[in-house]
Each structure stands twice: as C-alpha cells, then as structure tokens.
Amino acid sequence: MGRRRTSKPLRVLSLFTGAGGLDLGFELAGCVTVEAVDNDHESCKTLRHNRPEWNVFEGDIRDYKPSVDDIDVVIGGPPCQGFSSAGRGNPSDPRNFLWREYFRIVEDVKPRAIVIENVSGLKHKRNGDHLSGIIAALEEQGYDFAMGVLNAAEYGVPQARKRLFVIGLKTGIPTLPAPTTPNRPATVRDAIEDLQGNFDTALNHQPPIHAVHVSDRWSLLKPGETDPNYRRARLDFDKPSHTIRAGGGYGPNGNHLGGFHPPIHPVEPRQLTVREAARIQTFPDDWILKGSKTAQGRQIGNAVPVLLAEAVANHVVSLLNSKSR
Numbered sequence: 520m521g522r523r524r525t526s527k528p529l530r531v532l533s534l535f536t537g538a539g540g541l542d543l544g545f546e547l548a549g550c551v552t553v554e555a556v557d558n559d560h561e562s563c564k565t566l567r568h569n570r571p572e573w574n575v576f577e578g579d580i581r582d583y584k585p586s587v588d589d590i591d592v593v594i595g596g597p598p599c600q601g602f603s604s605a606g607r608g609n610p611s612d613p614r615n616f617l618w619r620e621y622f623r624i625v626e627d628v629k630p631r632a633i634v635i636e637n638v639s640g641l642k643h644k645r646n647g648d649h650l651s652g653i654i655a656a657l658e659e660q661g662y663d664f665a666m667g668v669l670n671a672a673e674y675g676v677p678q679a680r681k682r683l684f685v686i687g688l689k690t691g692i693p694t695l696p697a698p699t700t701p702n703r704p705a706t707v708r709d710a711i712e713d714l715q716g717n718f719d720t721a722l723n724h725q726p727p728i729h730a731v732h733v734s735d736r737w738s739l740l741k742p743g744e745t746d747p748n749y750r751r752a753r754l755d756f757d758k759p760s761h762t763i764r765a766g767g768g769y770g771p772n773g774n775h776l777g778g779f780h781p782p783i784h785p786v787e788p789r790q791l792t793v794r795e796a797a798r799i800q801t802f803p804d805d806w807i808l809k810g811s812k813t814a815q816g817r818q819i820g821n822a823v824p825v826l827l828a829e830a831v832a833n834h835v836v837s838l839l840n841s842k843s844r
C-alpha cells in the first residue's frame with residue numbers, strides 16, 4: 520500500500536501487554552511500540568517505568584479505542600486462563616472471549632500484520648470453538664496466516680516453553696520463524712549461575728524465605744527431580760529450565776496456592792528469585808518489574824520470552840519488507 524518507507528521503524532500496537540516481553544522482542548527487531556493496553560495496574564507500572572515514552576492505556580480492553588493510527592503490526596497474547604493445560608481449563612471462562620476484542624481493534628486499525636501468542640492448550644479439542652472463531656476472524660478480515668507451536672528452547676531461550684503463535688499478513692502467505700538455536704539449547708547455567716550468592720547486585724533479586732522443613736526437603740532433591748508435595752522441580756544447571764509460570768504452585772496437601780511459585784534453584788535449597796526467573800525468560804537485567812513480589816512473578820511467568828519474541832519479530836519484519844509486499 521506504500522503507506523510508509525520500510526526503512527522507518529514499524530509501528531506496533533500492543534494489546535494485553537503485561538510485562539512487555541513481546542514488545543521487547545519487537546523493539547530488538549527495530550520496531551516501536553506506540554500504544555500498549557493492559558488492565559493490570561502493576562504491569563502498567565512496569566511498562567511506564569521502563570518505557571515512559573510508550574502510551575499506556577490502563578483499563579479493560581473492552582473500553583479501549585485506539586488513539587494512534589498508521590499501525591503496521593498489532594501484537595498480543597489474549598489471556599489464557601481458560602485455555603491453559605496447566606490449570607483446569609474451562610472453555611466458557613469469560614476471559615477466553617477477549618480474543619474478540621483483539622479482532623475488534625484489528626478491524627479498526629487495519630495493520631499489515633498481526634501476531635497472536637497463546638498457550639498451546641488453545642489447540643485442544645475442547646477449545647475448538649475459540650480456535651475456529653479466531654480463524655474465522657482472520658479470514659473475514661482478509662489475513663492469510665501461519666499457526667503453530669514454537670518451543671522457546673529452539674530460539675536461544677534457556678527454557679522448554681511451548682506456545683502457540685499466529686502470524687497473519689494482509690498481503691502474502693506468512694510462515695513461522697525457523698529455530699535460531701536448534702542444536703544447542705541454552706542452559707540454566709548460562710542464564711543464572713553468575714547471580715548465585717549475589718543478592719545485592721541485581722534488581723528484583725531478593726532472597727526467598729522458606730520454612731526450614733521446606734528448604735530441608737529441597738536440599739535433598741537431585742537436579743531434575745520434582746518434590747511431589749509441592750509439585751515443583753529442582754532445575755538442572757546443564758539443561759533448559761522447566762516452564763516458568765505465572766503462579767499457581769501447590770501446597771503439601773495438593774492445594775492450589777496463589778502467588779509466585781517458580782522452580783527450585785539447581786544447587787540452593789530455595790526457589791528462584793524474580794530476577795532469576797526473568798533471566799530464564801531472557802529479559803534484560805535493566806528491565807525492572809514493579810509491584811509486589813507476587814505481581815512481579817506473575818508478570819514474568821505470563822511473558823513471552825524476549826529472545827523468542829525477537830525471532831518472531833525479525834521474521835515479521837522480513838516478511839513485511841520482502842519485495843512482494
């Protein structure tokens with residue numbers, strides 16, 4: 520359509536922005552987030568603190584009307600609580616229908632490309648109505664799309680994290696990015712070994728406090744082993760991490776706990792700190808997470824790993840810059 524020269528940074532409208540993992544990947548690919556939307560106060564504080572130049576709409580997406588134009592790419596991960604295979608997925612959970620808001624906004628701003636990230640559980644049979652709704656919306660709005668599950672460990676991220684991605688293009692047939700590090704996954708050691716014992720040196724890196732009987736149990740776990748009572752694994756320094764989640768650990772009676780319950784450190788009898796979890800999600804150390812420790816952990820667990828986001832973003836940029844478009 521020749522709206523802008525391809526040498527200018529692509530303009531991104533970011534929906535359900537959270538801690539900004541997807542946005543940071545687009546930024547590394549040379550794009551600029553011009554507006555971000557989230558209804559979580561702590562996430563908005565994080566975004567405003569780290570990128571005061573972004574226009575952050577704090578509120579329910581159902582009340583949001585874009586205040587920017589000339590958007591090249593709309594990105595976002597609609598909430599996935601109902602889809603998730605980690606919890607008791609409920610397809611009628613009202614949070615599942617927020618993807619309709621995503622397409623209301625896409626229809627309004629008419630970007631050249633769209634990116635959706637979600638849990639791979641969206642592909643489960645029980646979520647079929649949502650998936651077919653998303654596909655119908657893409658088709659109605661004239662987007663060709665590629666859809667598939669990407670494993671972050673194949674894109675330089677020290678974490679086995681599988682997530683569904685959709686890339687849609689107004690012009691041309693999209694593909695998904697090829698793995699950038701298919702042969703040697705990054706490890707937990709690469710990500711966090713230097714932080715060990717250095718609680719004073721990094722931000723969001725306060726030592727966790729556990730009851731003595733809990734740290735005693737965890738000191739006996741071998742790398743890769745899971746504590747059945749707490750359903751939490753001790754990480755192995757020489758492998759990618761288990762998936763970092765937004766919360767939802769388990770107590771000794773199998774009861775579901777709210778809060779930040781990341782995996783157990785490979786050699787210390789404690790859970791990871793927020794900064795260690797952020798490293799495993801490939802966030803830069805100068806990206807400060809705001810809010811309570813639980814809120815910080817939730818933001819990190821919900822995020823798209825920055826290096827995976829960068830691979831997706833580089834791919835979208837090259838698709839949009841290729842001659843045929």
Ligand SMILES: C[S@@+](CC[C@H](N)C(=O)[O-])C[C@H]1O[C@@H](n2cnc3c(N)ncnc32)[C@H](O)[C@@H]1O
Pocket residue numbers: 535536537538539540541542556557558559562578579580581595596597598599617818821822823824
């Ligand atoms: C999976 S997280 C997105 C993570 C983000 N893509 C990243 O890479 O950091 C989903 C986000 O949607 C936000 N959200 C949930 N319901 C919302 C609503 N009704 N309106 C606006 N934002 C909402 C949540 O606060 C959460 O931050």
